[in-house]
Amino acid sequence: MEDFKKAVAGQFRIDHAELTEFELYGSGHINETYRVVFKVNGQDDVYIFQKINTNIFRNPDFLMENMSRVLKHCEAKLAGKPDQARRCIHLVPARDGKMFCRTPDGSCWRSYHFIGGASTYNILETEEQAYQAARAFGAFQMMLADLPGERLHEIIPNFHNTPSRYADFEKALAANKAGRADLCRPEIEFAKKVAWMAPVLVDLQAKGELPERITHNDTKLNNVLLDDKTGEGICVIDLDTIMPGLSLYDFGDMVRTSVSPAAEDETDLSKVQARTGVFRALVRGFLEGAQGCLTKKEMEMLPFSGILITYEIGLRFLADFLDGDVYFRTARPNHNLDRCRTQFTLVQRLMEKEAELNAVVKEFM
Numbered sequence: 001m002e003d004f005k006k007a008v009a010g011q012f013r014i015d016h017a018e019l020t021e022f023e024l025y026g027s028g029h030i031n032e033t034y035r036v037v038f039k040v041n042g043q044d045d046v047y048i049f050q051k052i053n054t055n056i057f058r059n060p061d062f063l064m065e066n067m068s069r070v071l072k073h074c075e076a077k078l079a080g081k082p083d084q085a086r087r088c089i090h091l092v093p094a095r096d097g098k099m100f101c102r103t104p105d106g107s108c109w110r111s112y113h114f115i116g117g118a119s120t121y122n123i124l125e126t127e128e129q130a131y132q133a134a135r136a137f138g139a140f141q142m143m144l145a146d147l148p149g150e151r152l153h154e155i156i157p158n159f160h161n162t163p164s165r166y167a168d169f170e171k172a173l174a175a176n177k178a179g180r181a182d183l184c185r186p187e188i189e190f191a192k193k194v195a196w197m198a199p200v201l202v203d204l205q206a207k208g209e210l211p212e213r214i215t216h217n218d219t220k221l222n223n224v225l226l227d228d229k230t231g232e233g234i235c236v237i238d239l240d241t242i243m244p245g246l247s248l249y250d251f252g253d254m255v256r257t258s259v260s261p262a263a264e265d266e267t268d269l270s271k272v273q274a275r276t277g278v279f280r281a282l283v284r285g286f287l288e289g290a291q292g293c294l295t296k297k298e299m300e301m302l303p304f305s306g307i308l309i310t311y312e313i314g315l316r317f318l319a320d321f322l323d324g325d326v327y328f329r330t331a332r333p334n335h336n337l338d339r340c341r342t343q344f345t346l347v348q349r350l351m352e353k354e355a356e357l358n359a360v361v362k363e364f365m
């Protein structure tokens with residue numbers, strides 16, 4: 001075991017335990033996540049450790065303050081419910097009582113108790129999973145509606161401001177830092193062709209037609225744990241980007257990551273599809289979870305939100321490709337371009353089906 005792992009493990013309030021495992025885990029693009037096992041009296045005691053990407057999350061104090069407030073609120077709401085300990089993540093404090101620690105090399109780490117008997121999925125296997133994931137995210141939204149205290153910190157300003165993401169793409173294109181613009185002309189053209197859609201949701205918000213809420217902002221399918229036995233969406237995880245936002249971006253990212261049977265970085269674009277049945281399951285789950293807290297306008301915009309966020313994330317992958325892969329972790333050459341192509345193909349598949357998806361939402365209104 002490398003010394004840095006022992007040093008990190010020693011910083012948390014985990015006592016009388018022998019460290020036996022500290023391995024990379026999951027498939028996130030930003031932080032480094034590890035599964036960490038200690039032995040206590042011959043039994044495994046399992047944790048998730050995460051090295052926070054401080055290039056992106058520049059203020060870990062604010063980050064962990066948001067997360068701690070939200071988790072405290074969730075814990076209070078879940079008190080007394082069956083299986084309470086598995087229904088929200090539980091942070092392990094560092095020895096100094098803070099919810100994260102800094103190692104001598106300046107890196108920031110946090111730790112959670114591992115929730116066993118549950119799994120995350122990168123690709124949806126059944127419509128029931130879509131329903132369960134959406135219900136969990138809807139319920140999470142509902143649970144945060146009455147979070148007391150001040151407005152949460154905006155951890156990454158303009159995180160889901162699509163016009164601002166479009167402006168970032170234009171800057172990346174003008175700078176062409178990595179000299180790659182010629183490798184992605186069709187994607188650049190597509191990005192420009194549908195740029196009209198970028199301001200739609202923020203304009204509605206500015207006109208007062210969409211409410212600001214406390215939102216998760218990274219509702220990928222693999223950010224909810226589904227129970228291995230019952231299939232229930234048991235726990236929403238990956239709370240880094242919880243902040244004020246629009247619930248439509250939360251719904252939209254579930255559409256982006258569930259509605260197609262293809263992976264986010266699939267290179268065979270013929271596999272990218274928009275499945276109406278999955279979309280219906282997402283709507284049913286989200287509405288049930290949110291227990292009627294969505295407005296009529298929010299409901300009407302559910303299909304469009306899937307299109308918009310898929311476009312937005314595609315723009316971000318494209319901008320990062322142009323910048324030379326400085327934001328999202330990549331595992332192969334052209335990885336960000338592949339991801340962009342998959343997103344832009346899904347935008348097209350969703351646009352072709354928009355009328356059908358609007359009709360699905362009407363079934364619930």
Ligand code: ADP
Pocket residue numbers: 025026027028029030031032033048089090112113114115116119120222223237238239
């Ligand atoms: P990232 O920012 O890297 O996406 P996540 O917080 O989503 O980090 O964690 C990565 C993966 O680790 C998740 O997809 C999930 O499989 C697993 N995971 C995270 N937290 C827990 C937990 N408390 N219990 C069990 N598994 C977890």
Ligand code: GN1
Pocket residue numbers: 027028029030031056217218220223238240241264313
């Ligand atoms: C990143 O960390 P991860 O993999 O859950 C990104 C999201 C993107 C997503 C695309 C803080 O999420 O915004 O939608 O990749 N997170 C951040 O897969 O930028």
Ligand code: MG
Pocket residue numbers: 028222223238
């Ligand atoms: Mg994640």
